[in-house]
Amino acid sequence: MKKILTIIFICCFYLSIAQNFYEIKWQGTDGIKYIALVEFFEKENINVRVNYTTKDGAYKVAKYKCVGKYNYNSDGSKFFMFDGQNAEIVYSSKESNVGYSADNFVFKGVNINNQYDKLYTYDDADLADGNLDNVKEATFKKLDPSKDFTKSYINSFFWTSEPEYIKYTKLISTNQTTSSSTTSSSSSGETFYRLKFKNKCIKPIKVAIRYLDFKDKWGSKGWWTIEPGKTVYVENSPNSIFYYYAKTLDGSLVWSDKDNLRDFDGKKYGFRKLEKSTSKYGSWVTDITCTNLVNDQSTSTTSTTTTSSYTNQYTGEVKLHLIIAADSNDPQIGASVRQDLDDVSNLFQKAAREVGIKYEISKLYDTSFDKASIIAKINSLDIKNNDVVIFYYSGHGYNDTSGYSRFPSMSLDGKDYGLESMHNFIKGKNARLTITLGDLCNSIPRTRSGTKSDEEIPFKSGFLFDEDKLERLFIDSRGSLLSTSSSKGEWSFCMRKSNGSMGNGHFTNAFINSFAKEASKINDNIGSWDQLFSRAYTDAKNNTKYQLNQNGKYGQSGFKSSDIKYN
Structure with a gap:
């Protein structure tokens, strides 16, 4: 039984x-x-x-x-x-x-x-x-x-026309050509650049490059076809200078430099110089934008590569600021909250490293789990207008049912603070993207709440992140999102580990899994915060559907307020 x-x-x-x-x-x-x-x-x-x-x-x-x-x-x-x-x-x-x-x-x-x-x-x-x-x-x-997959191995399980074969062979080509990149992107010791091109033109283009390889030799390589709105990863180099030549497939637009002619593919092409202005290694995305569209029947012209109005508004390198406030000393949930600190940090640290952006993680717990310490920490951060700020709260919460706010208050040491008020305070720092999420009750205060056991399973792993999807989430998005794990009048439930100790909060569990799905290489998701959170709410609701809540309904129903847009 x-x-x-x-x-x-x-x-x-x-x-x-x-x-x-x-x-x-x-x-x-x-x-x-x-x-x-x-x-x-x-x-x-x-x-x-x-x-x-x-x-x-x-x-x-x-x-x-x-x-x-x-x-x-x-x-x-x-x-x-x-x-x-x-x-x-x-x-x-x-x-x-x-x-x-x-x-x-x-x-x-x-x-x-x-x-x-x-x-x-x-x-x-x-x-x-x-x-x-x-x-x-x-x-x-x-x-x-990156090590175990080969085309023949995948073909031993799938027809070459099956979607899985196509997706898995893309993993092979990516991992085999960027194995050093994949390894180094999870390490602070990355010492090379990963060159990518994003087509912001309304027409398909093809690109060729000149680059310095790891044997200190210059070479040319191409062609990569890039559909409108898509990003293609092309090559690694230890050198901060690349050259590229691009043109639309119909030949109506050309991006070139007549003073730097090089032989490639049996012809001479004028390669345009790209030089990284900083020594920061990692992903380097070059936008190619049609600034002067011409008639398809006209002669080829040289166009310039510029940034859109969006990137003109938000300038400078991107940095992720993650602030975690966690009630680690609580006698009921302290053990699981302390694990939250490591797990949430690990998720966003991996994502930031994979997409090649800087990050700073601030953990507020123990003696710093109070409103003054949290506000002081946020005020001390050097938040620029192109940065991403994520605030995560793990702990108890409550909401007076007669109150006006749909969002709960955080039960901090000393004076409490509303989750929505915290979100508005952080929005005032004018970062490009601000996300506030809390896993807490949204009900009349109650010390204890029961839930059905949902045990850990013996499979934990890393993430197969797709850099293009991460870029859409962290680089091509702007605006704000405020999320809570349960609706007004609801508790937020917790899981148990198989050894009987405290386990996962259902919403946070669902959020992490949903993040992994939204940014995975092996699906057709596009990298959307709205889809990510909506899926997490559904999963958390399904996993708590037998739990009677304070408002007489079953399960917890998270929700959000969002105005996020994408470039």
């Missing part, structure tokens, strides 16, 4: 579940060797492809979905499993009527650190006769697309 744990506190905490790939291998009782490629993004939607060769030499590929969940043995011990459902054969090298039954993967011996001792696999038919000899032991490893 499944155990139900009761949580009796209000908190804000999350578990980071981001996109990962895993490989599982096992040998069936018939001697056939199976290899499964598992795409894991969320426990409710695990995609599996399995390839194998039958005894008569037929190469087959099956696909199905799994749901991740905990189950319990008769002795009360717990195991985690991928429950496979509705398998189908998608490829067979020979005519065959033999189908495939979806396998289940069982992770045994899961400890308090969410590690496991053994992995087994079976299908439902294996257990039909109660013969446990049909359960096979399997091996399991996490895959790094």
